[in-house]
Amino acid sequence: MSKTIIVSNRLPVKISKTDGAYHSSPSEGGLATGLGSIYKQGDNVWIGWPGVEIAEQEDKDQVTNELKDLSLIPVFLDQEEINQYYEGFSNEVLWPVFHYYASTYAAYKQSNWEYYQAVNKKFRDTILKVAEPGDVIWVHDYQLLLLPQLVRQEMPDVSIGFFLHIPFPSNEMFRLIPWRSELLEGMLGADLIGFHTFDDVRHFLGAATRLLPVSSNSNIISNGERSIVVESFPMGIDEKKYSSLPLQDEVKEQIDLIKENFQNKKLILSIDRLDYSKGILQRLEAFELLLEQCPECIEHITLYMIVVPSRDTVPQYAHLRDEIDKKVGKINALYRTMDWSPIHYYYRSFPIETLSALYYSADVCLVTPMRDGMNLVSKEYVASRINNDGVLIMSEMAGSSKELIDAIIVNPNNTGEVCRAILQAINMPLEEQRRRMIPMRQLVAKFNTSHWVKIFMDKLKEVKLMQRSMQAR
Numbered sequence: 475m476s477k478t479i480i481v482s483n484r485l486p487v488k489i490s491k492t493d494g495a496y497h498s499s500p501s502e503g504g505l506a507t508g509l510g511s512i513y514k515q516g517d518n519v520w521i522g523w524p525g526v527e528i529a530e531q532e533d534k535d536q537v538t539n540e541l542k543d544l545s546l547i548p549v550f551l552d553q554e555e556i557n558q559y560y561e562g563f564s565n566e567v568l569w570p571v572f573h574y575y576a577s578t579y580a581a582y583k584q585s586n587w588e589y590y591q592a593v594n595k596k597f598r599d600t601i602l603k604v605a606e607p608g609d610v611i612w613v614h615d616y617q618l619l620l621l622p623q624l625v626r627q628e629m630p631d632v633s634i635g636f637f638l639h640i641p642f643p644s645n646e647m648f649r650l651i652p653w654r655s656e657l658l659e660g661m662l663g664a665d666l667i668g669f670h671t672f673d674d675v676r677h678f679l680g681a682a683t684r685l686l687p688v689s690s691n692s693n694i695i696s697n698g699e700r701s702i703v704v705e706s707f708p709m710g711i712d713e714k715k716y717s718s719l720p721l722q723d724e725v726k727e728q729i730d731l732i733k734e735n736f737q738n739k740k741l742i743l744s745i746d747r748l749d750y751s752k753g754i755l756q757r758l759e760a761f762e763l764l765l766e767q768c769p770e771c772i773e774h775i776t777l778y779m780i781v782v783p784s785r786d787t788v789p790q791y792a793h794l795r796d797e798i799d800k801k802v803g804k805i806n807a808l809y810r811t812m813d814w815s816p817i818h819y820y821y822r823s824f825p826i827e828t829l830s831a832l833y834y835s836a837d838v839c840l841v842t843p844m845r846d847g848m849n850l851v852s853k854e855y856v857a858s859r860i861n862n863d864g865v866l867i868m869s870e871m872a873g874s875s876k877e878l879i880d881a882i883i884v885n886p887n888n889t890g891e892v893c894r895a896i897l898q899a900i901n902m903p904l905e906e907q908r909r910r911m912i913p914m915r916q917l918v919a920k921f922n923t924s925h926w927v928k929i930f931m932d933k934l935k936e937v938k939l940m941q942r943s944m945q946a947r
């Protein structure tokens with residue numbers, strides 16, 4: 475009986491230590507929910523780092539045993555591996571270059587690259603302990619670009635799918651990386667390579683055919699030995715969860731509270747992880763411009779801004795956090811009145827029930843990343859609008875802008891345009907809000923996470939059959 479092996483940098487659990495023992499609790503990320511339908515079935519497993527450093531062998535054994543019952547297999551990383559493979563290479567080379575921040579933030583260090591290779595091999599070794607020839611292996615994201623080829627070398631016929639959750643940049647950006655060929659060769663170990671958008675597919679095909687001795691015919695790359703299919707699979711969300719949450723009592727109570735606290739105010743919502751790619755500072759600029767240019771907005775609109783802590787041990791992220799603190803402080807200091815604050819800013823994460831109440835209550839959701847592979851927040855907002863009202867303002871640089879075309883689409887660098895979009899949104903007649911929201915809700919409901927998983931897995935099966943029939947000829 476064949477099984478499916480999901481592999482990602484992080485396991486879909488949070489590990490904590492209480493009373494000297496480690497405990498795990500499920501994490502709520504979109505990937506965890508989406509792939510939950512797979513890895514919990516039969517002999518299927520999920521391989522990844524548990525997210526904390528565990529030094530003692532005894533503790534590792536305890537965690538391994540606890541996770542085994544959840545079909546999870548840990549790859550333990552020590553502090554140096556976390557620093558160099560994860561923070562150093564993944565987050566200081568791949569993340570900035572793939573989000574078009576190469577010149578500002580990328581640091582190409584040989585030792586980080588060596589750790590990146592070593593940790594990808596560590597993941598390979600864990601896979602090899604459990605994988606059998608008929609299995610299907612689905613590798614996720616930029617931390618594991620070398621893994622498909624590393625596994626392929628040991629298991630030439632196994633089915634391997636790879637999905638990148640962040641953008642794949644134009645070759646002019648990608649080729650700056652000193653180890654660009656090795657990274658592409660690593661990805662080409664897969665049978666099927668998936669991206670969120672067609673632009674990412676195009677960029678990948680361009681980079682592969684320019685930098686490697688491979689040829690392409692439409693979306694199929696041939697490296698002389700195998701054919702690799704490259705395709706877009708825009709990721710969805712668990713729509714049912716987000717459209718039913720506002721009906722729960724706990725969420726309803728929070729909705730009432732928000733209504734009471736923000737009476738007669740237009741509520742503009744902004745939710746992101748702390749990251750320069752999310753355009754948080756530029757969004758604040760646009761909001762400041764709005765307050766400057768629109769005297770009627772004073773005391774009548776509120777920006778509710780949640781920034782979820784992320785990577786803030788990395789200096790660039792710590793700096794960004796300081797800049798956001800300063801900007802919010804400046805805007806609030808300039809415009810606050812006795813009973814109104816223009817920005818309600820939170821630097822922490824909230825339970826999903828609070829998120830749902832905010833999605834349900836916000837008149838406008840302002841999603842203006844500089845670059846984003848997809849952006850699930852925009853889809854979660856749409857799914858939560860069960861009365862078909864509300865306005866989404868969406869950056870054209872996010873993958874989801876290709877699907878949510880009834881949003882107000884903006885260039886996030888154009889402060890004036892974002893400012894005008896907010897004005898348009900807060901004044902939009904209900905009829906127009908509904909005309910835009912209904913088709914977006916239908917799209918998000920139809921192309922949900924289960925659909926995404928199914929079309930990727932079906933395609934992988936189809937590609938494998940195609941390869942086998944070509945070999946037989």
Ligand code: GDG
Nearest residue numbers: 504639709747782822823824825826846847848849850851
């Ligand atoms: C990467 C790519 C791509 C946020 N605050 C809280 C909270 N969240 C949840 C949201 C959403 C998720 O975090 C963020 O997902 P995004 O897609 O917006 O962004 P990234 O984290 O950068 O994800 C991105 C994604 O991978 C999937 O492929 O779309 O482009 O960068 O689900 O709801 N969740 C809770 N509390 C919070 O305070 N519980």
